[in-house]
Amino acid sequence: MTTLDILKKTRAARSSLAALDETAKNRILLAMAEALMAAEDDILAENDADMTAARGHINDVMLDRLRLDHDRLAGMAEGVRAIAALPDHAGRVLSEVRRPNGLVVRKVQVPLGLVSIIYESRPNVTSDAAALAVKSGNVCVLRSGKEAHRSACAIVKALKSGIAQGGGDPEILNIVDDITHQSATDIMTAKGLVDLLIPRGGAGLIRACVEGASVPCIETGTGICHVYVDKAADLDKALAIVENAKTSRPSVCNAEEVLLVHSAVAAEFLPRLKKRLVDDRAAAGKTPVELRLDERAAAIIPGTPAGERDFDTEFLNYILAVAVVDSVEEAVAHILTHSTGHSEAIVTEDPAAAEVFVSGTDSAAVYVNASTRFTDGGEFGLGCEMGISTQKLHARGPMGLDELSTYKYVVLGSGQIR
Missing domain, CATH: 3.40.605.10 (Aldehyde Dehydrogenase; Chain A, domain 1)
Known part of the structure; x- marks a missing residue:
């Protein structure tokens, strides 16, 4: 037929x-x-x-x-x-x-x-x-x-x-x-x-x-999802969120593809991130995450130098692009330039920074202190979903x-x- x-x-x-x-x-x-x-x-x-x-x-x-x-x-x-x-x-x-x-x-x-x-x-x-x-x-x-x-x-x-x-x-x-x-x-x-x-x-x-x-x-569906770790972030909380957003199921559209880290905490956070996502996973027999680093991140930890398209790629794999920024405003500007409008998250204990992030980003789902992996019809109480709309007319999100x-x-x- x-x-x-x-x-x-x-x-x-x-x-x-x-x-x-x-x-x-x-x-x-x-x-x-x-x-x-x-x-x-x-x-x-x-x-x-x-x-x-x-x-x-x-x-x-x-x-x-x-x-x-x-x-x-x-x-x-x-x-x-x-x-x-x-x-x-x-x-x-x-x-x-x-x-x-x-x-x-x-x-x-x-x-x-x-x-x-x-x-x-x-x-x-x-x-x-x-x-x-x-x-x-x-x-x-x-x-x-x-x-x-x-x-x-x-x-x-x-x-x-x-x-x-x-x-x-x-x-x-x-x-x-x-x-x-x-x-x-x-x-x-x-x-x-x-x-x-x-x-x-x-x-x-x-x-x-x-x-x-x-x-x-x-x-x-296309999800270049970002997590931004603010200077006022609880770094233990940030590690758990980044690990979940990247590794719990990297093949889906709500998985994190880009990590932005405030320069004030990068020297402390990035080595802990590498240990958690690369060294500890390899030691446990799990697939380690390949970190593709911009110049500032590469000056702090070893990894793969980020290529021209790495901040515009939905990897759907154990790969994470990492950049260092100097402010929440710079993080928002980066996201507006590279995001596909799916899901973004900020990790911070500063309500003012959270408000700047939430009001400044323009994606279907924006999180404060939670993993992007929750962008899902079932998690939103919809039972399941037909897809995640990244446009604005008629439907948006799950x-x-x-x-x-x-x-x-x-x-x-x-x-x-x-």
């Missing part, structure tokens, strides 16, 4: 989803979660095949992002259940105004229609996207990257089984069979079929979608149920004419 055929049959199923109330949608979601776990053996077998095919073609960090096991699959199922537990906002009255002529003007939240996601090697996106689409009242077409395609197809097969078991139409969710560039182009140019396109992946994928789409497209909605005006009259 062609990509356009899949889009058409999915869009045709909109009415069946629109007819479901909150109870019916939740019943379907819970059945989807159960079906995921019931298909565990099949899903993990397909994931193993994806892993085997990918070895030697992607690095170990990306292999870990692709890998599924029992715990990760159970986490995916729990994410679907978390979506079921959220309030259903479809049909919610956002505002109501009674005009002097008696007209009642209501602003009502409604689904977008057909949401399509083009994504790379993260199988969990499959279930997150499907669950959010169902709960928000949108039909969904997925287009997985080749590395995760077997896994994604097995997950979709299980989810469609759950939709049917829960009393829904399985055609509200589909995945594209074709994984060539043509299928992506077909989705990007399917005006009248696709109401919103969400790319999830590296900078190349996102750029291709934003520049090539003639359907509405959200710019997501995209949950509200960001998969639009609104229409419902006007109630009693015969008024103008």
Whole structure:
């Protein structure tokens, strides 16, 4: 079946989803979660095949992002259940105004229609996207990257089984069979079929979608995330935050890529940082972090000299660009120059410095004394997310149920004419 055929049959199923109330949608979601776990053996077998095919073609960090096991699959199922537990906002009255002529003007939240996601090697996106689409009242077409395609197809097969078991139409969710560039182009140019396109992946994928789409497209995900250690920072707290932001899962978009350190604490902090992220990790048999240092940082600790593009690169690996700055204002200026608008953090005990940082930076999520790794739909109480929007119009930050909605005006009259 062609990509356009899949889009058409999915869009045709909109009415069946629109007819479901909150109870019916939740019943379907819970059945989807159960079906995921019931298909565990099949899903993990397909994931193993994806892993085997990918070895030697992607690095170990990306292999870990692709890998599924029992715990990760159970986490995916729990994410679907978390979506079921959220309030259903479809049909919610956002505002109501009674005009002097008696007209009642209501602003009502409604689904977008057909949401399509083009994504790379993260199988969990499959279930997150499907669950959010169902709960928000949108039909969904997925287009997985080749590395995760077997896994994604097995997950979709299980989810469609759950939709049917829960009393829904399985055609509200589909995945594209074709994984060539043509299928992506077909989705990007399917005006009248696709109401919103969400790319999830590296900078190349996102750029291709934003520049090539003639359907509405959200710019997501590319995360050159910064942590700034201020002169008033608690250095123990800063070490823990930097370590978590860089090493807990370096392959994801909310991982730290750039560290800025105030010159007043650099001589004390940077040697401790090197010990923590390089020496101690190597001694423990873990992958050490490669520190790419500007000239001022390199004068304090050994590392790799930072290249011209290192402060503009989403490494998605155990690499951290490090620079020394002389003020919070200089840190903010650096971030405004190099950030992709995803997530930034300051570590400081000075409320005035925190305020300068928060008001001066212009990213979707700004943290004071916390890791950038919290930029996530689940951590923000959204259940999970379709992606992290780094643009400002329609959606910004983790995209949950509200960001998969639009609104229409419902006007109630009693015969008024103008």
